[in-house]
Amino acid sequence: MKKILFALLLLIVVIVGYILYNTFTFPSKQITVAPASKISIPADAKEHLAKALTIRTISNENPEDFDSTAFYEFGQFVKNTYPLTDSLLELTNINEFSMIFKWEGSDTSLKPVILMGHLDVVPVATENLEKWYIDPFAGIIKDGVIWGRGAIDDKISVIGNLEAVELLLKEGVKPQRTIYLCYGHDEELGGLNGAVAIVKYLKEKDVEAEFVLDEGFAITQGLIPGTDKDIALIGTAEKGFVTLNLSIAIEGGHSSMPKEETAIDAISKAVARLKDNPFPAEITQPVQDFMSHIGPEMPFTQKMAFANPTIFRPMIISTLEKKPSGNALIRTTTAPTIINGGIKENVIPYEAHASINFRILPGTSIEDVKEHVINTIADDRIEVKEGSFNSEAPKSSSVNSFGYNTIHTTIKQIFPQVVVTPNLVIGATDSRYYYPLSSNVYRFTPFYLNSENISTFHGINERISVNDFENAIRFYAQLIRNSIELNHQ
Ligand SMILES: [Zn+2]
Known part of the structure; x- marks a missing residue:
């Protein structure tokens, strides 16, 4: 008996020792780098973004409402506002309105870098207009804030890139590595005329990119439970999506004499079964990467859990699945x-x-989803058909690539206080189309996202502070410098 107790005690000591050892030796994955000196941003940069917000490059659901003049105007605005970019970079328009700027590097053995963005914005619902503090298309800067539709989604990227390139051109910077700026004009409608056509064009030119950077994540403030640090999330993967349409046709009749089961009963049962049998929870690569990067920067309890993900898996999963945003990270x-x-x-x-x-986790296919649905509803009278607008979840991009390291380093240089970590993007971005050009596809826009502005995405009172916008320009300028001059491969 004593021996058993002793063995048990020893086992506990070993397990606790193992857990603590892993916790105390959990290595930080943060790059240490000196902050970049704060470059001065031309005073009119903010006016340029404000002006860009006045141009109604709206993606309406109804194609007949497409206003080509707004997109032409945007093209003219770019030409007039960025004369050096206009004269020194090569512009190719794709399907008239999407843009590819090529800034040719001197060393063609270096794979190019692609910075993405989109020119279109979602409409402003007329019934919501009165809730806007400021007219969403007036381009007004008030109390240090630039207001309007597109401020954070996604003209901050487009104008931020262009300001940075113009600034570097003014300084006489000549890249060794080629930089592409690619801006689609229909991201909000699925990107078929923009991103898809851009990628097709570049693929035909045999472009193979070192990395691609698109929107998708930002620097979060107070949005990650368990830490009050500002966390810059770099999207290394995104979820796929599919809509499955279920239909059934069985004999109807008069409601005074209902049969035992009607079409509505059968469809309701199928929906209820699907809700009762969710996909299993799964820790995919990007979420595992998230835990191993954020873990070392967390308070003791979370650090311990993330340092021992196998032992604490049930606890991690039950914590995440309590919230819809956490549940979406671990489940289709x-x-x-x-x-x-x-x-x-x-x-x-x-x-x-x-x-x-x-919404599909990386590693699960549309076919897997279909199979799960058919098996779960277990009713062969119900037809299951795929909707027309679907996307497989792309592969996760590496956290050990030149691209990831360059984005990480640049974030630390411009925002020294933040913790940088990869994560899985829940929504879909145009970057999903770019995999034929590179396996290193990342999603990050350099601005602060918090409970104050998160609802302004596609919502009311979209805005960006002048300060955040100027830091975004600094970020892109530094990112381009780091990409074209470091000579890594
Ligand atoms: Zn967007």
Whole structure:
């Protein structure tokens, strides 16, 4: 008995020792680098962004509402505002309005870097107009804040890039590595005429990029539970998506004599089954990378958990799945978005339909989702059809690449206080189309995202502070310097 107790005690000591050892030796993955000297930004840069926000490059759901003059105007605005970029970079327009700027480097053995952005913005709902403190298309700067639709999604990237390039050109910088600036004009509608066509064009030119940087994440403030540090998230992967349309047709009839099961009953059961049988939780590579990067910078308890992910897996998963945002990181999610059937209150409909939108974890395919759905609903009367607008989840990009390190270093140079970590982007960005050009695709926009402004994405009162915008220009200028002059490969 004593021996057993002793063995048990020894086992506990070993496990606790192992956990503590891992915790205390959990290495920080933060790059230490001296802050960059703060370059001065031309006073009119903020006016340029404000002006860009007045140009209504709106992506409307209805293609007939497309206003080509706004996109022409945007092209003219870029030409007039950035004369050095206009004369020294080579501009190719794709499908008239999307833009590819090529800043040719002297060393063609270096793979180019692609900075992405999009020119279009989502519409402002008329019924919400009165909730805007300031007209979303007036281009007003008030109390150090630039207001308007597109301020953070995504004209900050486009104008931030262009200001940075113009600044470097003014200084006479000549890159060794080629830089491409690629701006689609229909990201908000899926990117088929913009990003897809841009990639096709570059692929035809045999462009193979060292890395690609797009929007998708930012520097979060107070949005990551368990830490009050500012966390810069670099998206190393994003989820895929598919909508599956379920339909059934069975005999209807009069509602006074309902059969045991109607079309609506069957469809409701299928939806309920899918909700009751979610996809299993899974820690994918980007989330694992997130834990190993943020873990060492967290308070003791979280640090201990992230340093011992196998032992604490159940705890990590149950913490994450409590919140929709955490749950989305560890699971292919199931969201019924449309349901219909029936036209008259006393007639049992013959057909019923439901559309279920799935956001897919990297490593799971659309085919896997379909299989899960068919097996879960287990009703072969129900037809399961893929919607037309789907995307497989792309592969995760490495955290040990020149691209990741360059973005990480640049963040530290411009925002020395922040912790940098990779993570999985829940939504979809145009960057998913860029994998044919590079396996190193990252998503980060240099501005602060917090509970104050997170709802302004596609929402009301979208804005960016002048200070944040000027830091974004500093970030892009530094990123380009780091990319073209370090001579890494
Ligand atoms: Zn966007």
